[in-house]
Amino acid sequence: MFYETIRHAGGASEGGASESHALMLLRRAQNRGFGAEATLNGGASIRWTRTDLTTRKSVPRSITLTPETPIGILSDATRARLSLIGLGDARHVLTADSRHIVAGDTVIPMGETARLRARRLVAVDSQGRVRLTLAARLGLLAHDHIQIGGPGGFAMCSCGLTTNARTVLAADDVLRGHRRAVTARFVESIDAAYAAVISSR
Ligand SMILES: [Zn+2]
Structure with missing residues (x-):
C-alpha cells in the first residue's frame, strides 16, 4: 500500500493507493510523457505541468507515492x-x-x-x-542511482554516470533527467505477469 499525494490548483489531496493503482499511475505518467522518479523510500514522484486555461500559464502538478512502510536503508x-x-x-x-x-x-x-x-x-x-513488492523494486532502483555532488557543475550518479555541466543546477537537471530515464525503463520493464500478480491481491 502507498499513500498518494496529489498537488493541484486547490492545494493537495491525500489518499491510499494499492500497488496496482500505483503501477497504473506510473504507466499513465509514462504514456503521457510525464517525469517520474523512483525515490529512496520505495515510492515515486511524478511531475508535469499543465496550462491554465484562463491565464495561459503553465502550472506545476505532481503526484507523490509514499509506501505505507518506507523501505529505509538497504544494506x-x-x-x-x-x-x-x-x-x-x-x-x-x-x-x-x-x-x-x-x-x-x-x-x-x-x-x-x-x-x-x-x-x-x-x-x-x-x-x-x-x-518483491513494488516499493522494494522502486527503492532498489533509487539506491542504484544516488546523486553525489562534486565541485562546481560536476556531479556523479552512484551507477557511474558523470556530468560536467556549467552550473550546479544544470548538473542537477542532467542527473534528474537520467533518473527519470532509468525509472521510465523500469516501468516499461514491468511485465504483465507481475502486474497481474499485484492486481490479484
Ligand atoms: Zn545512475
Whole structure:
C-alpha cells in the first residue's frame, strides 16, 4: 500500500493507493510523457505541468507515492537477497521449526525472512510464491542511482554516470533527467505477469 499525494490548483489531496493503482499511475505518467522518479523510500514522484486555461500559464502538478512502510536503508546483504528474490521462483518454505525463503540455491534464514516480510520488501502469496513488492523494486532502483555532488557543475550518479555541466543546477537537471530515464525503463520493464500478480491481491 502507498499513500498518494496529489498537488493541484486547490492545494493537495491525500489518499491510499494499492500497488496496482500505483503501477497504473506510473504507466499513465509514462504514456503521457510525464517525469517520474523512483525515490529512496520505495515510492515515486511524478511531475508535469499543465496550462491554465484562463491565464495561459503553465502550472506545476505532481503526484507523490509514499509506501505505507518506507523501505529505509538497504544494506548490501539485503540488496543481494532482494536481487536474488527478484530473479523469480523464490518460495516461502514452512517446516515444523522454520519459515524461510528459498531463492535459487540460497536459503534466507528465518530471522532475515521475517525481517524482509515485516519491512514489506517481499510479499508471499497463498501458494508460497515470493515476490518483491513494488516499493522494494522502486527503492532498489533509487539506491542504484544516488546523486553525489562534486565541485562546481560536476556531479556523479552512484551507477557511474558523470556530468560536467556549467552550473550546479544544470548538473542537477542532467542527473534528474537520467533518473527519470532509468525509472521510465523500469516501468516499461514491468511485465504483465507481475502486474497481474499485484492486481490479484
Ligand atoms: Zn545512475
